[in-house]
Amino acid sequence: MADVKRARVWISGRVQGVYFRQNTQREARRRSLRGWVRNLVDGRVEAAFEGEPGDVEAMVAWCRVGPPEAHVEDVVVEWERAEDSP
Known part of the structure; x- marks a missing residue:
């Protein structure tokens, strides 16, 4: 992978007990x-x-909505250096 991006994300709201993680x-x-x-x-x-x-970026956008059972209130994103980066 020549061009790699890494995001660390914290999602709050009704995100546990609704299969958000899975x-x-x-x-x-x-x-x-x-x-x-x-x-x-x-x-x-x-x-x-x-x-x-x-x-x-698409995955971060997905986290802002989540699965149908979830209710996302906030998403905090930190962009980090990718492990594959030189």
Whole structure:
């Protein structure tokens, strides 16, 4: 991958108990992204996505909506240096 982008994302709202984490994993895999997603004790979901810039940006946009059962109130994004970057 020549051009790689990485985003770390914190999602708040009704995002636990509605399969947000599982759906996020599925969406990221569908876009061939690397990374992880986890529930936080404060009720938020945290995730990191790395891959082609357009796919990472699309994944961040997906997090702003989430699955139908979720109600996203806020998304905080930090752009980081990709692990594959020189």
